Amino acid sequence: MTMAVDKTTTDREALHARLLEIGNQRYHDKHPFHVMLHGGRASTTQVRAWVINRYYYQSRIPMKDAAFLSRCEDPELRRAWRSRIEDHDGGLDEGGGIRRWLRLAEAVGLDPQYVASTRGVLSATRFAVDAYVAFVRERPLIEAVASSLTELFAPKIHSERITGLLEHYAFADDAALAYFRQRLNEAPRDVEFGLAYVLGHADTREKQDAAAAALTFKTDVLWAQLDALYFAYVVPGRIPPGAWDGREGVAREPTAKEAAE
Numbered sequence: 510m511t512m513a514v515d516k517t518t519t520d521r522e523a524l525h526a527r528l529l530e531i532g533n534q535r536y537h538d539k540h541p542f543h544v545m546l547h548g549g550r551a552s553t554t555q556v557r558a559w560v561i562n563r564y565y566y567q568s569r570i571p572m573k574d575a576a577f578l579s580r581c582e583d584p585e586l587r588r589a590w591r592s593r594i595e596d597h598d599g600g601l602d603e604g605g606g607i608r609r610w611l612r613l614a615e616a617v618g619l620d621p622q623y624v625a626s627t628r629g630v631l632s633a634t635r636f637a638v639d640a641y642v643a644f645v646r647e648r649p650l651i652e653a654v655a656s657s658l659t660e661l662f663a664p665k666i667h668s669e670r671i672t673g674l675l676e677h678y679a680f681a682d683d684a685a686l687a688y689f690r691q692r693l694n695e696a697p698r699d700v701e702f703g704l705a706y707v708l709g710h711a712d713t714r715e716k717q718d719a720a721a722a723a724l725t726f727k728t729d730v731l732w733a734q735l736d737a738l739y740f741a742y743v744v745p746g747r748i749p750p751g752a753w754d755g756r757e758g759v760a761r762e763p764t765a766k767e768a769a770e
């Protein structure tokens with residue numbers, strides 16, 4: 510007796526496996542800058558450069574989600590998506606993820622106003638992040654959702670980061686790292702919805718390929734930011750003109766413990 514195989518189920522499973530494999534191969538947890546950062550081998554200046562540049566990514570996430578919402582005709586989809594903006598922007602008084610990121614900036618000895626100004630952000634960081642916002646604004650909705658699915662892999666990197674930073678850096682404590690702990694609560698909900706949406710809507714080979722390509726594009730957006738950071742702040746003498754010089758916006762000198770790290 511031959512068993513009838515539900516083609517839709519196998520297609521969904523195959524696409525799911527394909528998306529996971531893209532993360533396995535290409536997610537930025539494997540980038541040498543992250544390996545250095547999480548292993549305690551980043552200098553105070555390198556940690557600060559990462560906080561300054563990564564702020565730009567954080568600042569654009571709610572803008573890309575607003576661009577996404579502005580294109581959704583389906584109220585169900587808007588209702589499910591809008592919590593992403595609330596996560597990052599938060600309420601009028603308490604703020605959200607962006608404010609938590611600025612607490613991290615303060616903890617590493619930076620003036621949060623300088624970080625929020627985005628002066629000194631590497632041009633390559635801007636180009637990569639702006640390309641993500643444009644992608645979500647312009648591409649079919651299924652690709653826009655698929656591009657958010659790097660978050661499938663984010664809880665693992667956030668856990669590794671919390672452990673690594675607490676172990677190796679004097680600035681790290683629960684208040685400084687609140688951003689990452691909070692994401693551990695938020696990301697699984699977002700990704701559960703996003704994954705179900707993509708698997709449910711990718712009903713042709715073309716759409717499956719487009720979803721995989723969107724996720725691949727997004728891994729490039731993340732990887733390119735770290736390449737730029739590595740070249741500017743790890744390779745000696747390579748800070749590009751106009752980028753943070755290691756001094757502007759510094760609110761305090763490294764403590765003796767930090768200087769010894």
Ligand SMILES: O=C(O)c1cc(C(=O)O)c2c(n1)C(=O)C(=O)c1cc(C(=O)O)[nH]c1-2
Pocket residue numbers: 570656657658659660662663666667692731
């Ligand atoms: O620390 C990280 O490595 C990391 C990665 C990603 C990601 O995979 O895009 C996000 C985040 N963090 C994050 O904190 C976050 O809020 C977030 C939103 C999104 C998105 O594409 O909508 N990605 C990410």
